[in-house]
Structures are given as structure tokens and as C-alpha cells.
Amino acid sequence: MKTHLLVWLSLMLLLGLTVVAWQYHLGFLMALAIAVTKAALVIAFFMHLRKESPLTKFVAGAVLFWLLILFGFTLADYFSRLGF
């Protein structure tokens, strides 16, 4: 309960932070970093991935790996061919 409350408070704080970052034009990478932090908090503490079996953690890690392939290879193509 106490951990959950702390996580919730941090999430609300990060929500405020992302809006402030938007008002000060801190850009896409800042917004992405805050969103990733929020997601990590939800996954670790609300979804209790920390306490799951190694096999479940492996499945979650596999998602990260597939995301890297999906975004990494696609963006490599766009950045190298179209010169973004």
C-alpha cells in the first residue's frame, strides 16, 4: 500500500513534469524519457514484474528486444536513405 502510494505520487509528479517540459519547449526526447520512466514505474511496481519468475521476466525482456528490432532497423533505414 505504501509503495503503491509512493509510486502513484511519482507518476502524478512526472505527469506534471511532462506538461511543464512541453510549456518550456524541451522537445520530443524529454517527453519520451519521462514516458519511459512512468512506464518503468508501472511495470516494476504496479504490474509486479520485479517479483515474477525468471521466465516471465524473459518474456518481458523479449518484448524490449523486438521493439529494438522494429524501431532500430526502420529508423536506420529512414535516417540513412532520406537524410533526416
Place this chain on the structure above:
Amino acid sequence: MSSPPELGMQFSDLRQQKDAYRLGAWVFVASEIMLFAGIFLVYLIGRMTHPEAFTEGSHELNQFLGAVNTAILLTSSFSVAVAVSKAEDKKYRTASWLLLLTAVMGICFLGIKAYEWYEEYERARVPGLNFTYEGEHLPGLLLFFWFYFTSTALHAIHVTIGVLVNLWFAWVCRYRAHWVPDPSPVVLSGIYWHLVDLVWIFLFPFLYLVGGAS
């Protein structure tokens, strides 16, 4: 050797049963993340190719309501997390109230979202229905609103399913607690609700917070 009543006959012990439940849930979560990741990738390419149009589209959205909805969803994730830990302690009555509260917050989210869609409909921004725009960012703005409606509608479908699942388990925990001697089904529905929250955590800045405040 006698086995506990909550142990399914296909499992050798409760530990294995618990791990199997959660492993299945995470495989499902993984497939859902890949579904939304494909959409986010399309968004990223669209935004890279049409930066001005995406900024203009984002500025047309209602930032205040978007932030309120994010707060609602984060809070509902908190309440479902507490509900799950109560169910794991066999405090089914408290869990039931918290699940009901979560469902109510989900319904509030959908209500606010529907109002926003109505606002965008009034401003003729619904592609395929009434999209009309005379400005200079035409292909990009149309793309932005296609993405906006596709992603928020797909997310809203997930919220709707989550609300129904939460209502179902609120009822089960209140009146049929003996159906869940092992609280794992409640844990899994919680994991699904957190996934819904997770998707919105990314959708909010991607849709509402592009290019800084105007």
C-alpha cells in the same frame, strides 16, 4: 498427499500455478505492446516527415482534458494495484469496492474522451467522416488526425474491455468470492488494466504535447 482446493489439477503445486498464470498474462501483454508499437512507429515516421503539420494538429487538441484523463488513468492504475494486493490477502470486500472505483474511473475517462471526439467532430477534423481543412499542412494534418483517431479508438476499446473485466471481478469478489480461492484471475485483470494505462502514458505526450506550447 492432499492438495489445496485452489490448485488446478494440471499443476503440481501452487507456485507453478501462480507462475503459469502470470507467464500467460505477460505473453498476452507482449503481443499487445507489439500491436501498439507498430502504430507508434507509423506515428514516428509521420511526425519526422511532417513536423509542422503534427505540431499544428497537436495544438488543436484539448491539452487540459488530455492531462486530466492521464491523471484519471494513473489513479485508476493505483486503485487496481491496491485492489489486487487486497485480493491476494483474501480481503475480497475491500478489493471489490476498489475494482468498482477503478471501473468508474475508466468510465469517466471514456466520457471525457468522447467529449473530445465531439469537439474534433465539430471542428471538422474526423478523417473519412467530415475532415475539411484549407491550410498549408494538408497531407500531414490529415495523417495526424488519422493517427489520433485510430490510436485513441483502439485504446478506448481496450479501456471498455478493461471496465467490463473490472466490473465482473468487482461482482465476483463481492458475491462469489469462493470462485477465486486463488486470487490470480484478479491479478491478471489488474495486469491488463495496467497495460491500458501503459499505452496511454505514451499516447498522451505523442498526441497532445507536440512541438511545445504555442
